[in-house]
Amino acid sequence: NEEAVAFSQYPRPADTPQWNSDKPKLKDIRIMGYSMRTADYRYTVWVQFDPNSFRADFKDVHAGELYMVETDPNQDYNIYKNASHGWLLKKIL
Amino acid sequence: DGMNVLFIVVDDLRPILGCYGDKLVKSPNIDQLAAQSMVFSNAYAQQAVCAPSRVSFLTGRRPDTTRLYDFYSYWRVHAGNYSTMPQYFKENGYVTLSVGKVFHPGVSSNYSDDYPYSWSIPPFHPSAEKFENDKTCRGKDGKLYANLVCPVNVTEMPGGTLPDIQSTEEAIRLLNIMKTNRQKFFLAVGYHKPHIPLRYPQEFLKLYPLENITLAPDPWVPKKLPSVAYNPWMDVRQRDDVKALNVSFPYGPLPDDFQRQIRQSYYAAVSYLDVQVGRLLNALDNVGLSNNTIVVFTADHGWSLGEHGEWAKYSNFDVATRVPLMFYVPGMTTFPASQGARVFPYLDPFSHIGGSAPQGQSEKVVELVSVFPTLAELAGLQVPPACPETSFGVVLCTEGTSIVHYFNVSEEETEEGKEACDDTDRCF
Numbered sequence: 001n002e003e004a005v006a007f008s009q010y011p012r013p014a015d016t017p018q019w020n021s022d023k024p025k026l027k028d029i030r031i032m033g034y035s036m037r038t039a040d041y042r043y044t045v046w047v048q049f050d051p052n053s054f055r056a057d058f059k060d061v062h063a064g065e066l067y068m069v070e071t072d073p074n075q076d077y078n079i080y081k082n083a084s085h086g087w088l089l090k091k092i093l
Numbered sequence: 094d095g096m097n098v099l100f101i102v103v104d105d106l107r108p109i110l111g112c113y114g115d116k117l118v119k120s121p122n123i124d125q126l127a128a129q130s131m132v133f134s135n136a137y138a139q140q141a142v143c144a145p146s147r148v149s150f151l152t153g154r155r156p157d158t159t160r161l162y163d164f165y166s167y168w169r170v171h172a173g174n175y176s177t178m179p180q181y182f183k184e185n186g187y188v189t190l191s192v193g194k195v196f197h198p199g200v201s202s203n204y205s206d207d208y209p210y211s212w213s214i215p216p217f218h219p220s221a222e223k224f225e226n227d228k229t230c231r232g233k234d235g236k237l238y239a240n241l242v243c244p245v246n247v248t249e250m251p252g253g254t255l256p257d258i259q260s261t262e263e264a265i266r267l268l269n270i271m272k273t274n275r276q277k278f279f280l281a282v283g284y285h286k287p288h289i290p291l292r293y294p295q296e297f298l299k300l301y302p303l304e305n306i307t308l309a310p311d312p313w314v315p316k317k318l319p320s321v322a323y324n325p326w327m328d329v330r331q332r333d334d335v336k337a338l339n340v341s342f343p344y345g346p347l348p349d350d351f352q353r354q355i356r357q358s359y360y361a362a363v364s365y366l367d368v369q370v371g372r373l374l375n376a377l378d379n380v381g382l383s384n385n386t387i388v389v390f391t392a393d394h395g396w397s398l399g400e401h402g403e404w405a406k407y408s409n410f411d412v413a414t415r416v417p418l419m420f421y422v423p424g425m426t427t428f429p430a431s432q433g434a435r436v437f438p439y440l441d442p443f444s445h446i447g448g449s450a451p452q453g454q455s456e457k458v459v460e461l462v463s464v465f466p467t468l469a470e471l472a473g474l475q476v477p478p479a480c481p482e483t484s485f486g487v488v489l490c491t492e493g494t495s496i497v498h499y500f501n502v503s504e505e506e507t508e509e510g511k512e513a514c515d516d517t518d519r520c521f
Contacts, residue, residue, distance in 0.1 A: 005459040006137040007155070008414045010407065011162045017325040017343035018472060022407040023142065025163050031321055032162075035409040036138055037458055045407050046321045054160055063319030065409075075410055078317035088521065 006037040007092075011049065015062055032056050036092045042067045042075060043088045058093055095472045096423070097271070097386040098182065099377065100281040101370060103405065104194055104288035107395030108417045109363055111448045119300050119364045121440035122371030124449045126263050126390055127419050129427035129436065131500045132451035136418035138394040141406040143288075144197035146393040146461065151177045151196065151211075153465035153477060153491035158484060166509035167203045169210075173485040177467040179211040181489070182279040185433075190267055191216035194283035219259035224251045225285070228333075230292065241332035242296035242351075242358045255292070257284050261369045265376040272380040284369060285377045287396070288363035289405070290332065293470075297361035300442060306360070307398035308355040314344050324397070324407035344402055353397050359398055364442045374437035381435035384429045387471055388421040391461065405419065416461065419451070422471055425500065426452050455499045463493030470495045 012031040013024040020028060032049040032076070034056070035042060048060035064080035072079075110120045112127030113134065138255055139149040142361045144164045145156050152175040156162055160172040168175055179189040191212050196202035198218070206216040229250060230243035247255060262281045271278045286293060314323065325343035340347055347355070370390070377383050397403040397412045407411040423429050430436045479491035 004134070006458045006460045007139065008137055008409050009140055009156055009162075010409050011144075012321050013180065014321075016320045017323055019327060021323075021325050022327045023163060023344075025165060026160075029162060033322060033409050035414070037135075037411075039135070039456065039458055042411065044322070046319060054157065056157075063321050065322060072099070076311045076315045076401070078315060078319070081317070 005040055008037070009033060010035075010039065012046065013059070026051050028087040031062050034092055036088070040069055040089075043085065045089060045092065058089065061089075095185075095187075095277060095474070097277055097382060098187070098279040098468065098472060099160065099388045100195075100279065100372075100468075101284070101373070101388065102147075102195060102281065103284045103366060103390075103392040103417075104286070104334065105394065105396045106287055106363065106366070106417060107398075107412060108415060109360065110417055111389050112260045112322045112419075113417060117301070117305065118360055119442035119445070119447075120367040121442055121445040122367045122374060122437070123390065123417075125437060125440055126388060126421055127373060127451040129451035129452050130388070130390070130419040130421040131426045131453040131455065133418040133457065133459050133496070133499075134263050135456055135459070136391070136416050136461065137411075137414045138416055138461050141394040141408060141413035143393055144199075144201040147195070147197050147467050150393075150461035150464050151179070152327055153178065153462055153493055154480070154484070155462055155492045157511055158480070158492060161201055164197065165200050167200055167445035169203070169207075173279070174488055176489045177207060177211045178441075178468065179279055180207075181280060181465070181469065181474070181477065183211070183213060186277060187279040188213045188271065188276045188280045190214060190281065191269065192264045192280070192282045193217070193219060193256070195281040195284055195412050217260070217263045219256035219263070221250065221254050221256045221259055222285070225256065225292070226290065227251075230290070230334075232334075233406055238333040239290065240334040241289055241291060242334055242354050243292040244361065245292055245296050247294050255294070257366065258371050260284060261372050264373055265314070268376055270384065272382060282373065284366055286366050287359050289328065291355070291358035291362050293325070293358070293362045293365040297365050298357070300364050301357045301360045302389055303353060303357055306357045308349060308352055309356075312346070312352065312399045312402060314402035318401065322408065323401075324403050324413070326397075326404040326407070329404045336492065347399075347404075355404065356398050359396070367442055371437075371439045375439040378435045378437050381464055384423045386423070387468070389419070389464065389468060390421075391418045391464065392416040393461075418459065418461070418464070420467070420471065420500075425471075455496075457499045459496050459499070460493055462491070463496050466491045466493055466495040467497055470497045
């Protein structure tokens with residue numbers, strides 16, 4: 001579809017910060033955060049990741065973030081839990 | 094015959110530039126480039142850490158295809174023998190040259206910056222690079238430390254210089270050779286600053302008195318931020334001056350005054366970088382190549398300056414992923430200057446007054462993975478084909494798309510009343 005979208009991602013070794021959260025080695029990656037950016041919103045899902053098969057399991061969502069650009073350009077108010085975002089998960093897939 | 098390419102990539106530079114609307118920074122040379130370029134205001138990296146981002150945009154593949162999320166694998170061995178952007182230009186008759194930090198050094202570029210595949214001659218690395226993390230920062234007690242905030246007297250540095258100064262000198266030397274040989278070139282110049290340590294000539298501090306430096310607009314960890322999303326800025330914590338603050342893990346915070354010192358030094362490092370870019374572009378004028386050289390200016394990812402209680406990159410936040418991205422294309426983004434006229438005269442950030450608006454600006458959301466196909470199209474080369482769903486076995490394809498069609502300023506992007514542009518040449 002025409003909408004311009006940018007995809008980023010970031011790996012994590014665990015659900016809570018630890019000494020190697022910033023730069024986990026491949027073998028220690030357990031979660032991958034996939035971000036989808038459009039002019040209107042930023043949507044991120046942190047999903048289970050298997051470093052051996054390189055597979056992300058989008059059925060196993062550890063956490064999510066949703067920020068609306070117009071009302072929250074600095075991404076300070078995560079509305080993931082307040083908003084229905086099933087369609088966004090489909091879209092990022 | 095195709096234009097030359099000067100590809101400037103900066104380490105950890107978020108769009109803290111005059112041409113991106115920052116009111117505090119002094120970046121006259123980069124702003125001057127923007128004034129003759131197509132500037133993308135919403136460009137994002139595929140991953141906010143050096144090696145994965147660089148391998149991604151240099152191969153035109155996403156991290157899930159390069160399978161590089163850390164620093165410890167070489168895509169040709171680990172994922173697939175993907176052609177790179179410089180390799181593609183080399184295969185199309187260009188002399189390809191690398192100066193400074195273009196690929197991330199080490200395993201991820203086969204300890205060779207992917208030479209000889211990507212480059213015509215062995216890549217240049219400034220000799221001063223090896224002192225980058227040494228104890229060269231003078232503390233209040235007069236002793237030397239490996240600090241995060243590190244304004245220095247350059248004459249006291251090993252060899253009396255700094256890596257980016259050496260990189261600029263080498264790039265200028267190569268431009269002169271290319272001019273003499275009359276060869277078509279793809280010259281990539283990778284600057285280290287403002288990557289940490291924030292080590293730069295101390296005189297640049299004068300541009301940013303501490304009383305003018307504020308905290309980030311949102312220097313707290315957001316209530317509803319999932320803990321997995323938070324980056325605990327470990328590399329910053331390991332610096333001597335930060336260690337001495339005994340800040341608690343993982344959320345800190347750093348003392349306000351020190352937060353402002355970090356921000357002050359990031360700005361100072363950006364102006365130091367601007368001087369290097371200014372010297373380089375001035376040299377392009379001197380060798381008379383400004384009218385037939387495409388210039389690309391970008392970064393590998395951004396850097397948090399205290400927003401969300403975070404520092405450094407290592408996250409999916411905009412401040413860590415958003416990058417400057419601009420393309421100067423003579424005859425397309427600007428009319429060729431008359432013979433002998435200077436296009437990029439050097440501008441001194443200590444004396445230059447006034448800013449300049451970008452020539453063309455696009456708000457479209459774009460990605461660094463699109464730089465490869467875009468530059469191929471601008472240089473008149475065949476655009477690499479789009480990758481199939483799974484492309485581990487495909488040597489040449491791209492997971493990005495050319496964004497040259499955004500160079501037209503379309504209806505919804507023009508301010509009220511400005512005529513929409515449907516003819517790029519006429520517009521520019």
